[in-house]
Amino acid sequence: MDKLQIKGTWNELKxxxxxxxxxxxxxxxxxxxxxxxxxxxxxxxxxxxxxxxVIDMLRSAG
Numbered sequence: 001m002d003k004l005q006i007k008g009t010w011n012e013l014k015x016x017x018x019x020x021x022x023x024x025x026x027x028x029x030x031x032x033x034x035x036x037x038x039x040x041x042x043x044x045x046x047x048x049x050x051x052x053x054v055i056d057m058l059r060s061a062g
Contacts, residue, residue: 028042
């Protein structure tokens, strides 16, 4: 996933994810620049999805 793509639209994307997955918390969706892998890992654990599924989910939500 493109770092700028996440950075530029993160607040909007975060809102969409929280609507779609009500059990996600702000801590789960904490994005720090350069820490995309950490974010993807947290979402993998919380949602029980593979890395590829999480990346696809982030792309489709954006």
